Amino acid sequence: MLTSIQCPAYAAKTxxxxxxxxxxxxxxxxxxxxxxxxxxIVEDFKVPTVVETPNFKIMPLGPNLVKIDFDAYMSSIxxxxxxFTRSTTxxxxxxxxxxxxxxxxxxxxxxxxxxxFAYAVLTPDGSRERGSVYVRPSSVxxxxxxxxxxxxxxxxxxxxxxxxxxxxxxxxxxxxxxxxVAYPGRAIEWNAWDSAVAASATGTPGQ
Numbered sequence: 001m002l003t004s005i006q007c008p009a010y011a012a013k014t015x016x017x018x019x020x021x022x023x024x025x026x027x028x029x030x031x032x033x034x035x036x037x038x039x040x041i042v043e044d045f046k047v048p049t050v051v052e053t054p055n056f057k058i059m060p061l062g063p064n065l066v067k068i069d070f071d072a073y074m075s076s077i078x079x080x081x082x083x084f085t086r087s088t089t090x091x092x093x094x095x096x097x098x099x100x101x102x103x104x105x106x107x108x109x110x111x112x113x114x115x116x117f118a119y120a121v122l123t124p125d126g127s128r129e130r131g132s133v134y135v136r137p138s139s140v141x142x143x144x145x146x147x148x149x150x151x152x153x154x155x156x157x158x159x160x161x162x163x164x165x166x167x168x169x170x171x172x173x174x175x176x177x178x179x180x181v182a183y184p185g186r187a188i189e190w191n192a193w194d195s196a197v198a199a200s201a202t203g204t205p206g207q
Contacts, residue, residue: 040115040137040145045177047117053167056130058119062108063101065120065129070100072129072152079153086190121151121164130155133168135176140196144178148185 041047051058061069073080073091081088110116116136120129131151138146149168151161165186172181184193 042177047111047114048175051171052124054124055163056121057124057126058121058133060108060111061104061118061120061132062111063104065122066097066100066104068122068127068129069104069120069132070095070097072131073150076153076156079156080150083156083185084148084150121149130160131164133164135172138182139200140182140193141200142180143182144180145172145176146182146184147172148183 049060059065074093074095077091077093080091107116107118111118116134118135119133121131121133122129129152131149133149134147136146136148138144140146147168149164151164155161165183169181169183172178182188182193184190188196
């Protein structure tokens with residue numbers, strides 16, 4: 001278990017308890033196109049459900065967090081369209097409460113089935129969402145998982161995006177069973193990732 005993390009003075013406490021309600025977000029074009037046919041993590045791995053640090057905590061996104069999640073991404077529509085989804089599909093100004101709840105329920109089901117795991121990044125008191133982290137099966141062959149994340153425009157401007165990325169990379173190394181994790185748009189440039197996705201989909205060799 002992760003008990004301390006050597007990055008921006010974070011000391012984290014991780015809780016892995018799969019009896020807790022699992023949940024996760026979505027509405028994003030980054031949502032996996034299809035669920036993995038089989039679980040992409042080993043059956044005996046206890047998926048973290050709460051991680052607490054002095055500066056933030058993360059927990060699965062789901063119906064219980066729909067309001068603060070909605071407020072977070074709707075505050076940053078243009079920012080997320082440019083930096084996270086790279087499209088106008090999500091978020092957009094016409095997302096309804098029903099849309100938001102339906103997507104949260106879908107992510108909750110994926111989490112419960114161990115198909116993918118999406119987390120809210122909250123303030124320590126849980127009153128506000130700073131961003132989200134997604135752990136999914138990779139859409140490119142050769143990687144054990146594909147990880148993406150976003151923060152609101154205000155948090156990005158304050159430098160939190162870089163801090164979160166450092167923390168998430170360490171978390172995936174220490175608390176998850178993956179050997180080779182892809183970080184599209186970060187460790188891998190988007191153009192290169194898009195080409196690799198297309199090649200994997202068509203079975204083109206050499207990727």
